[in-house]
Amino acid sequence: MFQVFSLLVEIILVFALTAALLHRYGDWKRQNAMIVFVVLISWYFSLLTVFVLPLDISSTAYRQCLQSNVSTALNETSFRDPASCKEPWSYIPDRVFQRLWRIVYWTSQFLTWLISRLTPPLCLNFLGLIHMDSHIIKSHILETQYTQIMGHMDVISIISDGFNIYFPIVMIIISTATYFNVGSRLLSIIGFPQYFADDEITEDIVTEGQRLAIAEKDRRLRKGLLAKNEAAESSSYRTEQTNRRSRRDPGSGENLPEPKPTGVLKKTNRYRSRSLSASSTDSYSSSCTGSSSDESDTSPRDKEQRNSKGFTDFCIKNINLHAFGRREIEIAEQEMPGIMALRKRAAEDKPLKGAKIVGCTHVNAQTAVLIETLAELGAKVRWTACNIHSTQNEVAAALAEAGFSIFAWRGESEEDFWWCIDKCVNAPDWQPNILLDDGGDATHLTLKKYPTIFKSLKGIVEESVTGVHRLYQLSRAGKLLVPAMNVNDSVTKTKFDNLYSCRESIVESLKRCTDVMFGGKQVMVCGYGEVGKGCCQSLKALGCIVYVTEIDPICALQACMDGYKVVKVNEVISDVDILITATGNKNVICREHIDRMKNGAILCNMGHSNTEIDVASMRTPELMWERVRSQVEHVIWPDGKRIVLLAEGRLVNMSCSSLPSFVVSITAATEAVALIEMFNAPSGRYKADVYLLPKKLDEFVASLHLPTFDAHLTELTDDQAKYLGLNKNGPFKPHYYRY
Incomplete structure (x- = not known):
């Protein structure tokens, strides 16, 4: 009885181990219930075989000893003492194992899953490899209850029982080689660069697949x-018309005049x-950004497009919008003095002559000024959007009309997004030698699909927090094949674009989308970097009660000293009226948090992409989505609770408002200077690593914008410069200086 109880305990413990493994590695909460059940049973039976089969073998060995004693006693005159066969502590009666293995066998058959049927023999082979059942298998004197029910796996007659040893060895070798990417490493060693063992890219591919499925649904x-x-x-219109026809004038007996049909619109x-009419969300783009019914139903990828000069190497929404786009670009030029001054200064020298640039940034009027500046400096460019909602269609049309290879339109699908990047990177008679990226998508697609391009690539210029994080990850893993310039952490980008720009655009975005009154509202800002600081400053100035979440104790201390309450998300999530993410991380706000938010709460993102808010977790059958305005979704819970989601969790300031052109001028000039530096740097100056923009160039970009304010710099005397140990012309601060 004790042995049977021990077996029962072992069966329960094995099930607990299986459930723990599935919980740890299987992400079972997000899987279909049937899939979870099948995987649980298959894993359970496999582990059960490994842990319980030794008990069956030891019991069979004991029975074999008893049977041998009986046979010897019948053939010899002297009787052998049965006590010479020592009963193992784990001895289990035969009938118990027969029932157990029959349950395992028929359940495996019922599941009709091939691996469940093959796993038990494989586990037997493994035990054979370590000689736990060598006596039983080799002698074939008395089979275990397991082999009687499951059978042997002598599938290759020539090898026969040798398969029980060779097969597990081969499986172990293949599994080990796969785990350590031996094949990819060998190909890389002999000169075929491979992209392997990158958890983030694998995750990106899985996430992309999920997004495609959700978008199609x-x-x-x-x-x-x-x-x-x-x-x-x-139907309603036809009914109304029928009713009107049936009504007659009682005095004259004639039909009343029928009104013109106005009930049905395209x-x-x-x-x-x-x-x-409901929102001015798109007011920064011309009203002509919309399209007719036919244009909306037809993807730009399915249309033949040509500008007035016969140029066809582009893909946009509507080339006929180019006049409106040119007006937007000209307006932006008036507010971008720095980039225009750079264009004027360097146009004659052509410092980018020979450069072939792939750009993946937001496509708007300010970006168009940068693109045309790069062309004036001698570069050839192919451009696409880093965000599916931020493109101004009329600006893209103006660029295409001017002869630029532009692949972008507002409202791209995920498939369109990656197709556009691919068209920029891989084109006939095109070998890019420098990348300008925002978010790292173009960089990672090139690494995955076209690694040979990096042989001719001089470098990468990255302007976003997320993209910089991904570059540093590649660098630490030894997979960054070319130099990269971190523009995001340059002072002229961090302090102006991230801080001053976001300080204005967050309020404008929320006002345009929701018409919310800020006074007295409780707001949570996730992340207190430069973007988070800007958001907090403007919201506090409008009378909001602002909470901050942070992982960095230094940033958290700054928030405390600036007068904000630093909390964990779970502490105030049920009380806040507005929640803003600004971290550059992923899954900062997950479904668990969103379920606890109060009715009418506003949820938006100021970071990057749509990964900071786990939007995919809200695409479930029990939640209803209702679009109430452009870029405004109401997600409705079964109990009637509504959460207001802006821009589908993507960059709200780029999707729902505009950025100040002056601030973008600073960023654009910084990017242009970084491209010039990267392209013209002598061989050996930059290795395959991530670099900050030289301080001298940061100061040069700032000086381009000072004349706008009629600002006059004080010059150091020779004695003062010597005392400070500085050059009179700069740089004036070391790299570690915090502005």
């Missing part, structure tokens, strides 16, 4: 709803007019 749902609404309106025009 939403597209079909919207299409069905639009068709249903249109059919209902048409579906795209109706929805667009609703968006424009």
